[in-house]
Amino acid sequence: MLWRHVRIGTFAILVVAGLFAADGAFAQYVAPKFPAAWTYEAPTGPAQWGDLDPSYAACKTGTHQSPIDINGAAPAELSPIKFDYKLTPLKIVNTGYTVQVNYGEGSSITVNGSVYNLVQFHFHHPSETAIDGQRADLELHLVHRNAQGQLLVVAVLMKAGSENYPLHVLWGKLPTDVGKEAEYKKVQLNAEDFLPNDHNYYTFSGSLTIPPCSEGVTWYVMQKPVEVSSAQIAAFAKFFPNNARPLQPDNGRGIQESSFKKSSAE
Ligand SMILES: [Zn+2]
Structure with a gap:
């Protein structure tokens, strides 16, 4: 499946280049052109990722890997996240691993x-992150990058309940062809619509949850889940029965939790 190698190669190079760009020590690092194909099932599943390709070593040797089970978080004086998301025309792609929406410039x-x-x-099904040992039905990962190339993921857990309207719009456009981005100029969406009203979060240091499992990713997991209907969960699960990496050891990395009042978080 040549497309898969080409696609993963491009993705990995972008991510690796972004992660190391800020660090002079790694300025000479050249990502392999075609890192190995990986899956969510053996024999190329999560337990094997670290052995599939030298550039995936962090999947096996990393000490701050994601996802983790959030328990025993320490209350801390933390600042609210200031969300400045704008409407963007829908650009959606089935990567073969998930459904991904590529966001227009200018949202931060x-x-x-x-x-x-x-x-x-x-999205991931079921959720990758667990809270007190419980995984949710789905998890949304909003992936951000700063000028130094550092990555930050805002995660929203999704559980069965009422229908989720913004998800309804997306699911109506789920692409079945893998690797081809579809653009719908007339369909505008705002990522803010996926957030819970309460912006309190847990935060900790982690990694990408897919190869190359690079560390140095800052995680912000919303404490409150949002609801999606069972039919919406099933619609995603039909394409992706399991695209969640197993929980990784916490290794005492320290998880902090915010506790601002709802009004100050908005
Ligand atoms: Zn993810």
Whole structure:
């Protein structure tokens, strides 16, 4: 499946280049042109990722891998995330691993004075992150990058309940062809519509949850889930029965939780 190698190669190079661009020590790093294909099932599943390709070593040797089970978070004086998401025309692609929406330029968040641009968002089934050992039905990952190439993921857990309207719009455009981005100029969406009203979060240091599992990714997991209907969960599960990496050891990395009042979070 040549397309898969080409696509993953491009993705990995972009991610790796972005992660190492800020670090002079890695300025000479050249990503392999065609990293190995990987899947969510053996023999090329999560337990094997670290052995599939030298550039995936962090999947096996990393100490701050994602996802994790969030428990025992420490309350801390934290700043609210300032969301500045704009409407964008829908650009959606089935990557073969998930459904991904590529976001137009000009949307960002600001945390602790640093601006991170929203690059794309995508979904996992079931959720990758667990809270007190419980996984949710779906998880949304909003992927951001700052000017230094550092990555930050805002994660929203989704559980069975009422229909989720913004998801209804997306699911109506789920692409079946893998690797081909479809653009709908007349369909406008705003990622803000996927967020819970309460913007309290858990935060910790982690990694990409797919190869090359690069670390140095800052995670912000919304404490409150949003609802999606069972039919919406089933519609995604039909394409992606399981695209969640197993939980990784916490290794005492320290998880902090915010506790601002709802009004100050908006
Ligand atoms: Zn993800």
